[in-house]
Amino acid sequence: MLTEPEHAVDGETRRALEALSTEYSWLVDHGYADRAADLFTDDAVLSTGGNVVSGIADIRQHLEKRARSSEIRSRHVLSNIRLLREGTGLVRGTTIMTIYRTVGESGRPQLAVGDVEDLYRLGDDGCWRIAQRKLVPTFLVEEI
Template sequence: MDDRTRRDIEHDCERLCHRYSHVIDFGEAARVADLFHDDGVWKTPEAEHVGKPAILKAFTARQANARRMSRHVCSTVVIDVADADHASGVTYIQLYRHDAEPGRRVSPLADQPVIVGEYHDTFLRTPEGWRFDRREFRAAFVR
C-alpha cells in the first residue's frame, strides 16, 4: 500500500471518530448507528450493544434525553492501517456533560469533565465507506 492510500484511510477513520462525537453532541445521537456496519459493536463498561438495531435503540434513547448537553473533546487520535479494508485506532476523550434546566441551553462547568478515557476502535471498509466494526470506551478517570 502506498503512503497516500494509507493517509487517506487514516483520514477517513479519524473523520468517522469525529462524526460520532458531533452527531451525539448536536442532538442527533440516533445517527450513530449509521456509523457502524451491520454487525458492529458499541461497548462501554456498563453495556455492550451488538448490531445496528441494538446500537440504534441505545442512541435513540440518548437522543430522547433533550436536557442532556454534552461535548466529546477528542484528541491524540492514532489510526493503524492493517490493509485496504481494515484499520484500528485509539482516541483520547474528555466528556463534558450536564443535564440542563428546561429551556436553558447554557450549563455550568462545575466538576468537569465527567469522564476521561479512550475509545479503542476497529474499522471496516464497507460499500458505504469506512464504518466502525467495534467501538469500545475505556475510562481512565471518572468524576
C-alpha cells in the same frame, strides 16, 4: 514493531477515519445521536462503560434513546488519534476522548477522560464504518 510500514495508514484513510469519529461525536453532542447508528457496520459492537450493545438494530435503539434524552448535554473532544492497519479494509484505532457533560437540571459540569478503542471496516461501498467501539474510562471528575 506495530508502526512499521505494513501497518501504516495512508493520509486519505487517516482523514476519513478522523472525520468518521468527529461526525459521531458531533451527532451525539448536538441531539442527533440516532443518526450516528449509520456510522456503524451491521454487526458492530458498541461498549460504553458497563453498557454493551451488539448489532445495528440494538445500536440504533441505544442511540435513539440518547437522542431523545434532554437530561444530558455533552461535548466530546478527540485527541491523540493512533491508527494501525490490521489487514485489507481493517484499521484499529485508539483515541483519547475527553467528555464534558451536564446531567439533569442541576447542570453541574462533569469531566470524563478515557480511551476509545475502535475497529474500522471498509464497506463494499467504499465507506469506512465503525465495527467495534469501546470506551475505556480513565477517570471521572464529578464536578469541574
